[in-house]
Structure formats: structure tokens, C-alpha cells
Amino acid sequence: MSAAIELRGVSKQFTKYVDTPMLLTSMLRFRPGTRRDRIWAVQDLDLDVAPGESFGVIGRNGSGKSTLMTLMAGITAPSRGSVRVRGRVAPLIAVGVGFHRELTGRENVYVNGSILGLSRRQIDRRLESIVDFAEVGSFIDTPVKFYSSGMFVRLGFAVAIHAEPEVLIVDEVLAVGDMAFQVKCYDRMKELRSSGATVVMVSHALGAVRRMCERVLLLDRGRPVAVGTAEEAIAAYHDVLSASREITVGESGLRHEPDVVKIGAVEVLAADERGCWWRTGHVEAGTQVRLRVEGTAVTDLDDLVVALTVLGADGSVVYADSTAGHPFGAVGAGECFTALGSFCCRLPTGTYEVAVRVDRADLRTTLAFAAPVSFFVTGRNTVAGLADLETAFAREESGGTAVVHDPSSTAGVASGSLYLS
Amino acid sequence: MGRLRPLRTLMTALTSELGERGASPPPLSVDLHGSATGPGGLARAVWAHRELLGILARKEFHVRYRRATFGVLWAVALPVLQSLVLAVVFSKVAHIRHASHYPVFVLSGMAAWLYFAMALAGGSTSIVDGSDLSSRVYFPRILLPLVQVATNLYGLLVTVGVLVALSPVLGVGLGSGLVYLVPGVVVLVLVTAGFVLVASALHVYFRDIRYVVSAALMMWMYVTPVIYPPADTHGPLRAAILANPLTGVVELFHASTVGATVSLAAAVSVSLAWAAVLLVAGVSLHSRFDRVFADLL
Numbered sequence: 001m002s003a004a005i006e007l008r009g010v011s012k013q014f015t016k017y018v019d020t021p022m023l024l025t026s027m028l029r030f031r032p033g034t035r036r037d038r039i040w041a042v043q044d045l046d047l048d049v050a051p052g053e054s055f056g057v058i059g060r061n062g063s064g065k066s067t068l069m070t071l072m073a074g075i076t077a078p079s080r081g082s083v084r085v086r087g088r089v090a091p092l093i094a095v096g097v098g099f100h101r102e103l104t105g106r107e108n109v110y111v112n113g114s115i116l117g118l119s120r121r122q123i124d125r126r127l128e129s130i131v132d133f134a135e136v137g138s139f140i141d142t143p144v145k146f147y148s149s150g151m152f153v154r155l156g157f158a159v160a161i162h163a164e165p166e167v168l169i170v171d172e173v174l175a176v177g178d179m180a181f182q183v184k185c186y187d188r189m190k191e192l193r194s195s196g197a198t199v200v201m202v203s204h205a206l207g208a209v210r211r212m213c214e215r216v217l218l219l220d221r222g223r224p225v226a227v228g229t230a231e232e233a234i235a236a237y238h239d240v241l242s243a244s245r246e247i248t249v250g251e252s253g254l255r256h257e258p259d260v261v262k263i264g265a266v267e268v269l270a271a272d273e274r275g276c277w278w279r280t281g282h283v284e285a286g287t288q289v290r291l292r293v294e295g296t297a298v299t300d301l302d303d304l305v306v307a308l309t310v311l312g313a314d315g316s317v318v319y320a321d322s323t324a325g326h327p328f329g330a331v332g333a334g335e336c337f338t339a340l341g342s343f344c345c346r347l348p349t350g351t352y353e354v355a356v357r358v359d360r361a362d363l364r365t366t367l368a369f370a371a372p373v374s375f376f377v378t379g380r381n382t383v384a385g386l387a388d389l390e391t392a393f394a395r396e397e398s399g400g401t402a403v404v405h406d407p408s409s410t411a412g413v414a415s416g417s418l419y420l421s
Numbered sequence: 422m423g424r425l426r427p428l429r430t431l432m433t434a435l436t437s438e439l440g441e442r443g444a445s446p447p448p449l450s451v452d453l454h455g456s457a458t459g460p461g462g463l464a465r466a467v468w469a470h471r472e473l474l475g476i477l478a479r480k481e482f483h484v485r486y487r488r489a490t491f492g493v494l495w496a497v498a499l500p501v502l503q504s505l506v507l508a509v510v511f512s513k514v515a516h517i518r519h520a521s522h523y524p525v526f527v528l529s530g531m532a533a534w535l536y537f538a539m540a541l542a543g544g545s546t547s548i549v550d551g552s553d554l555s556s557r558v559y560f561p562r563i564l565l566p567l568v569q570v571a572t573n574l575y576g577l578l579v580t581v582g583v584l585v586a587l588s589p590v591l592g593v594g595l596g597s598g599l600v601y602l603v604p605g606v607v608v609l610v611l612v613t614a615g616f617v618l619v620a621s622a623l624h625v626y627f628r629d630i631r632y633v634v635s636a637a638l639m640m641w642m643y644v645t646p647v648i649y650p651p652a653d654t655h656g657p658l659r660a661a662i663l664a665n666p667l668t669g670v671v672e673l674f675h676a677s678t679v680g681a682t683v684s685l686a687a688a689v690s691v692s693l694a695w696a697a698v699l700l701v702a703g704v705s706l707h708s709r710f711d712r713v714f715a716d717l718l
Contacts, residue, residue, distance in 0.1 A: 024633070075556065077455065103484065111477065119472060166450075
């Protein structure tokens with residue numbers, strides 16, 4: 001059977017205009033004077049995705065993942081090469097595409113559904129099921145501007161999933177919405193797959209990619225680096241990350257003294273509802289996270305300093321701390337040591353990386369760097385910015401204060417069991 | 422019972438025709454080679470999304486008028502008000518030498534002009550304005566400007582209704598001349614679509630088209646016979662009026678009420694020639710750049 005998605009020698013070039021082209025100035029100036037840069041977002045990519053396969057695409061920001069997705073969805077055409085997709089495509093690049101705030105949920109379902117290729121009659125028949133899935137109930141006849149962000153996302157996803165696409169292209173969208181709904185979405189995606197649909201997932205959420213995808217492509221700088229099982233691609237991804245981050249991650253300002261300490265595993269752990277700690281790629285904001293670092297000393301050490309750096313998706317340092325000034329203890333030659341760092345994950349939704357470094361206790365040299373480990377934080381819907389300070393809101397009244405919302409008292413109620421199963 | 426079988430087969434065929442996934446392998450939905458789409462590809466895409474035009478036009482209409490207290494009334498009130506202001510200003514204040522039944526003359530011309538101006542203003546920026554949609558999902562981008570051409574037809578319908586209702590009150594008896602409205606609307610839509618298709622494609626690249634269009638519309642009205650009859654003009658102004666693609670359209674509207682003042686055949690031929698050239702240019706621009714507009718949004 002022919003491939004569901006077939007890319008042959010695909011390259012995509014973007015032109016970045018330094019100044020916006022203007023009709024008047026270009027006419028006045030006789031020659032095109034617009035300054036521009038050309039960027040190859042994807043280069044020489046060949047790819048076949050079989051019908052019914054679930055395929056993942058991972059890579060750093062700017063690696064060409066999103067461009068590849070827009071190419072597969074037919075939103076943009078390749079500069080060179082050919083892209084063929086068999087069957088109806090539903091891109092979940094941003095759920096609720098085309099939702100207009102002034103229109104009711106029902107009207108938006110019709111607009112959105114027909115954009116995804118459904119006929120009016122098909123939408124008529126599916127409307128009830130869409131409303132059920134989205135759990136919007138009687139709100140369906142309310143303008144969507146009155147919806148909560150959760151309802152908005154749920155309705156958008158419900159429409160896309162009811163378009164019964166032969167090819168579903170999923171972006172990071174599932175990062176939003178509550179846990180229960182995410183479970184429902186993943187279940188529905190699995191159902192779609194078992195009915196023969198092809199799912200392409202473009203994500204930072206390595207945990208989700210690992211669970212959902214049979215085959216994963218790693219892109220770097222627009223070129224394919226590895227295609228294989230999820231484990232293989234993720235391993236290659238970590239190599240790419242550590243190769244590119246070695247200098248910034250090890251930004252201790254200290255001289256590197258190799259062959260004194262080797263760092264083995266670095267793991268991010270989260271607790272399930274029974275209090276067991278599991279290795280995970282997903283963390284819910286406001287819950288406790290443990291960082292477990294295993295190392296081996298090659299020579300005797302009286303003391304050492306363990307430092308950790310949390311990096312945002314763009315590589316910026318979100319947080320850094322170390323044991324400097326507090327004794328960790330001696331480690332003999334050939335001895336293993338394990339360092340545990342526990343912290344409350346007060347971060348907004350996004351992908352983060354945590355890098356670990358071991359320095360000498362006198363803080364003169366760095367002994368070892370570990371490849372950054374990435375994890376995804378499902379943040380609270382209302383939080384934006386760099387950190388989640390867990391503001392407790394209250395209303396001051398004459399008789400005292402009434403709590404409006406205190407996130408620290410509710411956080412962690414929905415456990416991360418979804419990602420640990 | 423045997424006689425029912427063909428009927429049943431037909432019903433089954435019809436229900437599966439309605440798009441539920443059949444057993445046959447799905448057709449190619451994306452088939453791209455290089456960045457140009459081509460007229461054939463564009464035509465197929467438009468056909469596949471034919472229902473979307475109506476749905477988007479209805480959405481646009483709802484969004485535009487839902488919030489206003491009088492809702493749809495504004496669609497009636499604005500063009501009538503604007504025509505009345507012009508009629509009063511130019512007949513009472515500026516003492517223009519004009520045709521008989523000046524208010525009806527202005528109202529009939531303005532009906533056509535306002536449709537053109539509103540569709541062009543909205544249509545030229547439509548692809549950029551719809552970027553939240555078009556950067557995330559594919560549908561032929563040509564639908565966005567066409568939606569503007571379609572939505573504004575409602576306003577035109579209302580103004581024409583008001584024109585027909587008001588004309589007898591303003592002293593103009595209407596008769597068989599009203600049939601001129603049919604070719605009038607057809608040519609108006611063709612000319613408008615031509616301009617809108619070209620302007621919308623250019624605006625994705627040249628972001629100052631927005632201002633070029635509003636400046637052009639402002640001056641354009643004065644070389645279109647909506648305020649004064651072309652018979653009153655001479656020299657370069659008359660030449661401009663005769664070359665104006667809208668003269669033929671506006672004169673067809675005049676012909677339906679107060680009577681045309683220039684040779685209709687010549688003026689309409691000019692309009693149709695413009696429409697043909699612009700439609701060919703507009704469709705070629707859209708078929709070349711359909712799939713790469715999103716890159717510039």
C-alpha cells in the first residue's frame with residue numbers, strides 16, 4: 001500500500017525581510033531595495049509514513065519541526081521537492097483555529113468543521129457527539145468569548161477529532177487542558193489510530209512521544225539526524241542537546257578538570273498517588289520533583305559541590321543553585337555517589353531542561369558536566385511568565401479575608417499518573 | 422420487493438457519497454511539487470472547499486452586525502445616510518449643476534459605489550487579516566477575498582431595496598428600467614472581484630496596499646459619476662471618467678432609475694474589459710502564490 005505521507009527531496013526556504021516591502025518605496029526606488037535574509041528551514045528531507053503509523057518528530061526550537069508540520073498539512077508548499085499526503089488532514093497546530101470570539105460555540109463548530117473539510121450535513125450529525133466530548137453542555141449556544149480557556153481548547157480539539165481525519169497532525173497543543181481531558185484526547189487518538197488513521201506528533205514532550213509514537217524523526221537545523229524507535233531518537237536528541245549546550249550549560253566560569261568525576265544517570269522523578277517515585281518526562285506544576293544524579297569518583301575527593309541549572313526552552317537560565325558552602329561529604333576513588341535534589345516545581349507550562357555539574361569544593365575547577373535532561377511542565381492555566389509564584393488570592397472584607405483561590409492548597413490534587421502508566 | 426432494490430442501492434450510494442470514510446483508499450489531499458500551485462490545483466482546491474465560502478461569508482456577516490444594537494439595521498442606515506448627506510451637500514450647499522432628480526441619482530450611484538468601496542477595502546487586506554486562520558490550516562486563500570465580495574452583497578441588496586422603495590417618494594417613478602439592475606450587479610461584482618483578487622494578493626507582500634487602497638478610493642469617487650453626471654464634464658476629467666471601470670457599472674444603476682447619461686454600451690465594454698484583465702491577473706497571482714502566502718503572514 002502506498003505511503004500516507006511521502007516527502008521526496010523536500011527543502012523549504014524562508015525569506016526574512018529586514019524591512020517590510022512597500023509598494024510606494026519600491027516604485028520610487030527603481031530597484032528592489034528590500035533587505036532580506038534567506039533561511040533554509042528544512043533541507044533535503046525524504047520521508048515515508050505508512051498508513052496507520054504513529055510518527056513523532058522531535059528537535060530543538062528552530063530545528064524545522066514546525067515547518068515540516070506546515071508542509072505535511074499543506075499550509076505551505078516546499079521550495080523544492082514534493083509532498084504528498086493521502087486522505088483528509090486535520091492539523092491540530094492550534095486548536096480552535098478560526099474560532100471567532102463573537103460567535104457561539106455551535107456557529108464556531110460549523111466554521112471550524114468546514115475548514116477541516118466536513119460538509120454541513122456531516123457536522124449536523126456529529127454536533128451532539130462534539131458537544132459531549134468537549135463537555136461544554138448548554139454553553140454551546142454562548143459566544144465563545146465567555147468560555148474558559150479549558151472549554152475553548154476542548155471544543156477545538158473535539159471538532160478536529162470528529163473530522164475523522166485520515167492523517168492527524170498534532171502539535172504541542174495537548175499541553176493545555178486538564179489532566180482528565182488529556183487522557184481523553186490520548187485515548188481518542190489511539191482509537192483513531194486503531195481505525196487506521198496516521199498520527200504525526202510534533203512535540204517537545206518526549207514522554208508523550210515515547211508513549212505514542214512507533215517511529216520518531218530527529219531534526220536538527222532542518223536536516224534529518226536520526227529516524228528510529230522513540231528511544232533511539234530521544235537518545236540522539238540528548239546527544240544533539242549536550243553537544244550544543246556544553247559551553248552554556250557548563251557556564252561555571254571555572255576551568256574544566258576532566259577524569260576526576262564521571263556523572264552517570266541524571267533522572268527527573270515525580271511521585272504517583274501512592275507516593276512512589278518514578279522517572280518521568282512530565283511534571284505537574286506545584287508538585288514535588290526529585291532530581292537524582294549518580295556519579296563515580298575516579299580519584300579521592302574530600303568534598304564536592306553539586307550544581308543544577310534549569311533552562312527554559314529557549315536556553316535561558318530559569319534557575320540555578322548548588323551545594324556550595326555546605327559539605328556534601330567525601331567520596332573515595334572508584335566509589336559511587338548519588339545526589340538527590342528535591343524541589344517544588346513552581347514553573348509555568350513549557351519544556352525545560354535540567355543540567356547538572358560537579359565542581360570541586362574550593363570552587364576553582366569543574367569536574368564534570370552531565371547532558372541536560374528535558375522535562376515538560378503542565379502548568380496552571382492562569383500562569384504566564386517565567387515562574388509560578390503560586391499567588392494566593394483573597395478578598396479583604398470588614399470581617400476578615402475570604403480566600404478567592406490558593407493554588408498551594410489545590411496543587412497536586414490531579415496526579416501525574418497519566419504519564420507514569 | 423425486488424423493485425425496491427435499485428432504490429436501496431441508490432440510497433446506499435448516496436449516503437456513502439456524503440463523505441463517510443469508504444473502503445476505497447483515500448485520495449491525495451496534499452500533492453505539492455515546488456512552491457507554485459497552478460490554475461488547475463487552485464481550481465481543485467476551491468472545488469473541494471466550495472461549502473466553506475458560504476460558511477465564512479455567513480460568519481463574517483454575523484460578526485460584523487451581531488454586536489450593534491440595531492444589528493442589521495446599520496447595513497441599511499449607513500449607505501442611505503451617506504447618500505443623503507452627499508445629496509444635500511452637493512445640491513444645496515455646492516449648487517452643483519445636476520441631472521433631474523438629484524437625490525435618486527446620488528442614491529443609485531452610491532449603491533454601486535459603496536459596495537465596491539467596502540468590498541475592496543475589506544477584501545484587499547483579507548488574507549493578512551485572516552492570518553490566524555491561514556497560517557494554521559490550509560484552504561484556498563482566494564476564498565478570503567471572495568468572502569468579502571460575497572458578504573457585502575447583503576449590504577448591496579439592502580441599499581437597492583431602499584433605492585426602489587425611496588425613488589417613488591423622491592419623485593422618480595420606476596418602471597421597466599429596473600431590469601438594468603441585473604447586468605448592473607453582475608458587472609459590479611465582476612469588476613469588484615477583479616480588483617479585490619489583485620489587491621489581496623499584492624497586500625500579502627506589499628503591506629502598504631492598505632493605505633494605497635484607501636487613498637485611491639477617496640480620490641476615485643470623484644472620477645466616478647456618483648456625485649455629478651459625466652455629461653457635465655470635459656477635458657482630462659471626462660477622459661478619466663470614461664476610462665474608469667466603475668463608470669459603466671454606475672451608469673447601469675443610473676439607467677435603472679433616472680436614466681444613463683453616457684453611451685451605456687461603450688461604458689459597460691470598458692468595465693468588462695477591466696474586469697477581464699483584472700480577473701485573469703488576480704487568478705494567476707492566487708494560483709501562483711496560494712500555498713506560499715502563509716510564509717509571509
